Each structure stands twice: as C-alpha cells, then as structure tokens.
Amino acid sequence: MTESAQVAASLDIPWSRLSLLALLILLMLVLSRWLRLGFERPLLIASLRGALQLTAVGYVLTALFALTRPELVFTTLLVMLAVAGRTATSRAGRQLPGVSMVATLTMGVGTGLSLLLTTQAVLGVTPWYSPQHWIPIGGMLLGNAMSGVSLASERLTEEIEAKRGEIEARLCLGYSGHEALHPLVARSLRAAMIPTLNSLTVAGVVQLPGMMTGQILSGVSPLIAVKYQLVILAALVLSVTVSSLLFLRALAARHLTAAHQLRQL
C-alpha cells in the first residue's frame, strides 16, 4: 500500500459507521411524530434524496478523476451551469422570455473567468484541466453565483415593477434607459452581494468555511487550508460580482426599448 493510499484508508468512514446517520434521522422522525411537528415526510424525502444524490456524485467524480479527460470535465461543468441557470431565475415571478438563458450565459462568463484565474494563475494545476480542481471549485463558484443572480433577478424585477414612475421621471429629464435604471441596478447588485460579503466578514470567526473544515478534517495543516480558503473566497467574490453585474445589465436592457422607453410587461 502506498503512503497516500494509507492516508486515504485511514480517513475513510466505514459504511457500517456511516449508517449510524440513519439512526439520527430516525430519531428526528420519531421526535417530529411525537411533538406533531408534521415534517416527517419532507424530512424523509429530503434525506433520501440528499443521500442518493451525494453517493451518485461520489461515484461520478471518482470516474471523472480517474479518466482525466478535458472534454468530460467541461461537459460536466456545462451541465452544472445549465442547471444553475434554470434554477437561478425559476423563482422570480413574472419574467421576460429568455431570462434563464441570460442567467446561464452571464454566470458562464463570471464563473469561467474566476475559474480560469484560480486554476491557472493562482493554483497552477497540472494537467491544466485537472478535474480534482475544476469540478469542485467550479461547483462552489456556480452555487454562489446562482444565489447572487437569483437575488439580483428577484430584486431588479420587483424594483422595476414598483418604481416605474421614478424610472420614467428620470427618462423625462433626458436620461438614457440605462442611466434611468442605474440606481435600481446598483441596489440590486448590493442585495446580490450581501450573502457573499457576510460570509467574508464572519469567515473564521463565526464559522470555519466549509472547504477549510473539510481540508482540516482530512489532515491538511490549518495554515495551508487557510490559503486555499482565501483563494476560494476571492474567486467567489469575483464570480458573484461579475455574474450578477453582467446579468443585471442584461436584464435591465431587456426591460428597455431602443427608444429609451420602459417596456410594458
């Protein structure tokens, strides 16, 4: 057995112990029943779903890491991007057509840029398309960009609906469509950034960020784990900001006509 295989074996949790988790869930099911909280069904479904999805992902990642083929890495990332694009805009009520495509494209640019910088310039991974780096980091960046775009989309749509009079008053002073929407775009961007900024503010104080926790648990020195976490946080800020801002500009443009009018929904 090689050294790294030994480390891996010592870190592994046997399935028999892992199944103790099922007992915890069972305990909560009993509790919910006993206190008549009524969340047995959603808890059961969510737990099963989560367990199955994560197990499946474990096998898929193992296969991807073993194959180390660039086309597989990027196809996986594209599938993740497509799902994120659909999810980001699915909850915002009345939407203009094509908004989920806009979300997908802008998140692709924001996350792609951030991923390229992180993996190539900062980490310098080999091979350059190393699936161990591209896929997990890409997933983290996409997840956060998705929340950002989702918040941005909801906020801007609401603001435009509520502030039509204000926007048109600005247009009537000779402002361009984008100038007239700018204060709303800026407010929506700030709203989109709040979760990311909050997590930056409390990083290490209130909670150890997830990736750092994982690395420390698997035996990496905390100082190295911190360095990786800093890289990820910077990458997150970049991808959330770029994705949200591009998305907001594109969404604003969809609400405007070439004659600097606010489109009637």
Next chain:
Amino acid sequence: MPPVLLRAAQVTRRYGDRVVLAGVDLELAEGELVVLLGRSGAGKTSLLRLFARLEEPDEGALFFDGAPLTSHDPRALRRQVAYVAQAPVVFPGTLRDNLTMVPRGIIAPSEAQLVAQLEAVGLAPERLDRDASRLSGGERQRLCLVRALLMEPRVLLLDEPTSALDPAHEQQLTALIRERVARGGAALVITHSERVARLLAGRVALLADGRLTPLDAEAQRAFFHEEAP
C-alpha cells in the same frame, strides 16, 4: 402663422382589446395652450405619454417641430417636450438634489435659476437644502414642475399639475404656465377642474370615445356640470 410645435395625425392607441385613442388629430402651435378634458380612462394621459415618446402609437404618427417624433433622439426630445406625470416623483435627497439632477453632458441649472424658479412657484429658496421627502403633496407637485421648467423646454405636457394645490397656488401656477407659453412655448394641460381650465384660458378640447373634439364655452360648462353634479 406661428410654427406648429406638436402634431398628432390619426393616432390610435390600444391596450389589449381596449381602444383608448381612435384616430386622434391635434396641432399645437407656438404660443398656444390647449386644455385637455375628459373622463378618467379617456386616454388623456396616454396622449401626453405618446408625445413624450414614453410609448408608441399603434397607428398614426406624431411630430415635433415638423419632424416625426421617431426622427428625434428620445433623450433630447424629452428635454424639449417636458412631461410631468400626475403623481409627482421626488427623488431621495434635498430639493437641490432633485433640481440639479441632469444626465451626463447636460449643464445643471445655476443657483440663480434655482432660486428664481422656486420663487415663481411659491417655494422658499431657503428650503433648497432641506430633505425633499418631507414635502407635502402640493409642494411635491410644484417641485416637479420646477424641475421640468429648469430644462427650458419648448413644450409642456402637464398631467393635472394643480390637483393637490390650494386656490392661491393654483392661480400662481397657471399664471406661470401661461407666461411660459406667451414667451414662445406651448402647453398641453390635463385638468378636471373648471376653475383651472378657466385660469389657463386656452383652447379647450374634449377626449371622449377615443376622439378629440373642440369645446366652446357652453359645451365646457355642460361638461363640468355633468362631471360634478
């Protein structure tokens, strides 16, 4: 003959199945003031919004200064054809912030202009640095008119500019509008008040069933009599 500043030719505007304007013709020459009457929902506001190019007609064409509205840059057009909506919009900040906000490339009005314009509508210039969100409904209305007048527009499109004003300010404001028109401008003013229509002393037109018809003094009296029984 003074030049025609605004013209609508066979303008039709629909919202879904509802026809609000059905072939409206209107000419507004320099030095002319037209008072627009009509019941709520008759399409008065739509007509003003079309002239400010906030929306497009479904049929027909609109002209400013002899050229189709569509041939003007909408931003430049809206500084020459100033539309003030019925609900006054006050932006966050002071009165000064509200009056000096201009798009890039436009010079903000001078202190002297601000003071003169505020005095003309009966707002004390000492209040320039006060928070504009504290203004009353009538004061907001006057602030919005001042903001439009500071652009030195050639045409004023005013949607019930005096609806929240007391009689004294009503008189002051209508006099100001008349003076602007007399100095070579033009105005299209919506009102529901017989008194304001009389004070404005312009040509009166009634918008009903999507059509615009001129009203003589007697027909006006009949309209207001019916409106407020």
